[in-house]
Amino acid sequence: MIEEEEHPSPQVSKPSTNTDTDSIHSTQSIRNEQSTNRLQLVRSYASGYSGYGPETTAYADINLKHTTTGATLGSVATNDPNFEVDWTDDNDPENPRNWSMAYKAFVVFVMSYATTVTVLYSTSYTVTVGKLEKVFDVGHLTALLGLTTYLIGMAAGSTVLAPLSEMYGRRPVYIFSTAIFVILILPCALAKNIEALLIPRFFGAFAAASLVSNAPGSINDIVVEEYRALAFSIWAIGPLNGPVVGPIVGGFTFQYLGWRW
Secondary structure (H helix, E strand, O other), X not given: OOXXXXXXXXXXXXXXXXXXXXXXXXXXHHXXXXXXXXXXXXXXXXXXXOOOXXXXXXXXXXXXXXXXXXXXXXXXXXXXOOOOOOOOOOOOOOOHHHOOHHHHHHHHHHXXXXXXXXXXXXXXXXXXXXXXXXXXXXXXXXXXXXXXXXXXXXXHHHHHHHHHHHXXXXXXXXXXXXXXXXXXXXXXXXXXXXXXXXXHHHHHHHHHHHHHHHHHHHHHHHOOHHHHHHHHHXXXXXXXXXXXXXXXXXXXXXXXXXXXX
16 A cells, blocks of 8 residues: 655645735835925925925925015115115114103003094993984984994904005004094084984094004004013003993083083
């Protein structure tokens, strides 16, 4: 009897996972490389270089430019005087931060007082609502529109007059808008119907918005960083209390002089 030779049983081959693992590592490596290239480009933009990434990337031929200013160069020069205001000397008398302490205090007082009058004029209207209902024969909600239109006008005016102060200076915007605000008080006092009262209040508030939106910028222009918090605290006393003082002042005025005052 011939003994059969034992042959090893065929083994089932298992699929190798090396290829999949290599593919995953390759994909992650590509993604990391792309992220690094983008980060390098961002850094190159901040550093003033262009085309910092490797030439093999799609971002290498992008020309990025970074313009340095007088502050970053450590000199008094500026590359674009339309967007920066530089002073030839730290003691330049034209620099508002070099003004005398008395004049700075006066400016802070004027800014605070003007802003206070603006918001005071808004809430002083509320004490006359009952009288306006009888005089103009309108409902309560209609009479309250005088307060609503004023607040809407201030919101709309801030979006226009605040950028104008950066383009043409704060002083021209202050003078023009404050003059319009004062003039438009007269039509409100002489109104013969509710419409003649609401429309001037809206446009008056539109003009008065320059005092609310630009006054903080004026305070920041004249005060150094060391005393900035103190100056803003003093300035804010008036505007924050104006809505509270408005009904009080308006109530006495309405009681003794009438609603037109």
